[in-house]
Amino acid sequence: MTDEPQSAAAEPLWGEAEGLTAVEPNxxxxxxxxxxxxxxxxxxxxxxxxxxxxxxxxxxxxxxxxxxxxxxxxxxxxxxxxRWLRLGYDLSEDRLRVARGYLWRRDTIVPFGRIQHIDVDQGLIDRGFDLATLIVHTAGTHNSTVSLPGLDETRAAEMREAIRAHIKRETL
The missing domain is CATH 1.10.287 (Helix Hairpins)
Structure with a gap:
């Protein structure tokens, strides 16, 4: 047995080492x-x-x-x-990554070039806590919708506008 550090592939997808941002505690x-x-x-x-x-x-x-x-x-x-502990996201310059799952884990990366349109949704209970869900619709039929719940209402709108601005730059 050696004392070599584990490779990055052996690290869990969920954790602070991955640089994911947690959704709102509420x-x-x-x-x-x-x-x-x-x-x-x-x-x-x-x-x-x-x-x-x-x-x-x-x-x-x-x-x-x-x-x-x-x-x-x-x-x-x-x-x-x-489930809340295992829900996180990362918004970079060209993609949105959403990682979730307690029993069944899913790590989804959506390149901005594949996005068709973006929605911000708020349910009745979400409104009571000033939370919203960012819904990204992509090209294709299989898994063509990616949702990111638990965002602050303002943060969800900011993310929608940032993605929209990036898509607008690509199409010009």
Missing amino acids: YRWVMTINAGILGLILLVGVAVADFVLAEKLGWQQGSLLGPLALIILYLVFAIPGR
């Missing part, structure tokens, strides 16, 4: 609220199923609801923070 709350809404819907469905199983099959009331409620609580409160 985006963790947005993700948690969205997960909470989904979790609440699932919890109601599980409660109905638990009631039906108790009435029709004689199961013990709560035998399904209890364990699944614990799993849903874990998914609502633990997963969004971990």
Whole structure:
């Protein structure tokens, strides 16, 4: 075994060594609220199923609801923070890089020359936290849309204008 440093290819895609910029910290709350809404819907469905199983099959009331409620609580409160930690971007002179993923990792690089148009989107919960999503539409059909959520509203507009200005320079 040698003491040679590891190659750059062995370093993880996510981390400070990669020079990625993290999205806004408030985006963790947005993700948690969205997960909470989904979790609440699932919890109601599980409660109905638990009631039906108790009435029709004689199961013990709560035998399904209890364990699944614990799993849903874990998914609502633990997963969004971990996903937020693994979401970053880098805007350079000629490309946008978006890296994301907790279980399934994706590292997308979009050259400005491939961009067709750019949107800035804000959902209801995003507006409450002054956040926005930058959506880049590229040429092609497979994975032709790249979104970068969790940006400050002003930062998303600045990024849109910077990309638009670069594209305008290329077409002149």
